[in-house]
Amino acid sequence: MTKRKPLIAGNWKMNNTVSEAVVLAQEISNGYEKDWAELVDVCVCPPSVDLKAVRGVFLFDRTKVAVGAQNVYYEPKGAFTGEISVDMLSEIGCEYCIIGHSERRELFGETNEGVNLKAKALIAGRIKPIVCVGESLAVRDEGAYLDYVRVQVRAAFAGIEASEAAEAVVAYEPIWAIGTGRTATPEQAEEVCAAIRATLAELFGAEVAEGMRVLYGGSMNEGNAELLLAMPDIDGGLIGGASLKAGSFLTIVKAAL
Numbered sequence: 001m002t003k004r005k006p007l008i009a010g011n012w013k014m015n016n017t018v019s020e021a022v023v024l025a026q027e028i029s030n031g032y033e034k035d036w037a038e039l040v041d042v043c044v045c046p047p048s049v050d051l052k053a054v055r056g057v058f059l060f061d062r063t064k065v066a067v068g069a070q071n072v073y074y075e076p077k078g079a080f081t082g083e084i085s086v087d088m089l090s091e092i093g094c095e096y097c098i099i100g101h102s103e104r105r106e107l108f109g110e111t112n113e114g115v116n117l118k119a120k121a122l123i124a125g126r127i128k129p130i131v132c133v134g135e136s137l138a139v140r141d142e143g144a145y146l147d148y149v150r151v152q153v154r155a156a157f158a159g160i161e162a163s164e165a166a167e168a169v170v171a172y173e174p175i176w177a178i179g180t181g182r183t184a185t186p187e188q189a190e191e192v193c194a195a196i197r198a199t200l201a202e203l204f205g206a207e208v209a210e211g212m213r214v215l216y217g218g219s220m221n222e223g224n225a226e227l228l229l230a231m232p233d234i235d236g237g238l239i240g241g242a243s244l245k246a247g248s249f250l251t252i253v254k255a256a257l
């Protein structure tokens, strides 16, 4: 079986001005130990206006922390006021881009179809999408959450070939666990992450699916990361609140070693 390298990704959301972002990136860089790079991939996703400066900190220090964006638009260029293209992210050195985060789906009308177009554009531009999926509390309570998440995964990857999908990442983020302090139990998270991998296997074959990383996100923190990351189908975390302090973020990174 393929040994998957875990990925710990920090989603800073709409926090930190450029100067604040540089301070946090520098603290992360200072605490990061070089020999971790063999064992875990680390990425931070600041607001887009902070990306260049944050990338600059890690480049200058030769720290193996990647940067990712929190969103992208799928058209290559043109009259799309307020949007940012794959090429723009690429030139800054973005390695990852979060798409389909539940906050974007709920607050900004992002659809499964839009997520699919963004995934295709990112893959074409050699940026790894971190495709977020996850159910609301209402869907969980109805009991239909596995089907709900399977539909989101199938839609996000529609029309994408196995060879293109291999580098993509899926993040399972139950909406009821995001920013609420109510984490999914390791068993609850594993159940859905395993179902996501089974869906990826249906789409791309078992071998590709075994190599793809499936993350858990939703109130992951220093206290619960180790047990979540120990589950067989959880290959890392997408961390919101706990990624805004270098100490707690790096403790979660260490839990993935």
Ligand code: PGA
Residues within 6 Å of the ligand: 011, 173, 177, 178, 179, 180, 181, 217, 218, 219, 220, 238, 239, 240, 241, 242
């Ligand atoms: P949280 O956010 O860790 O603050 O719950 C996770 C996310 O939304 O990516």
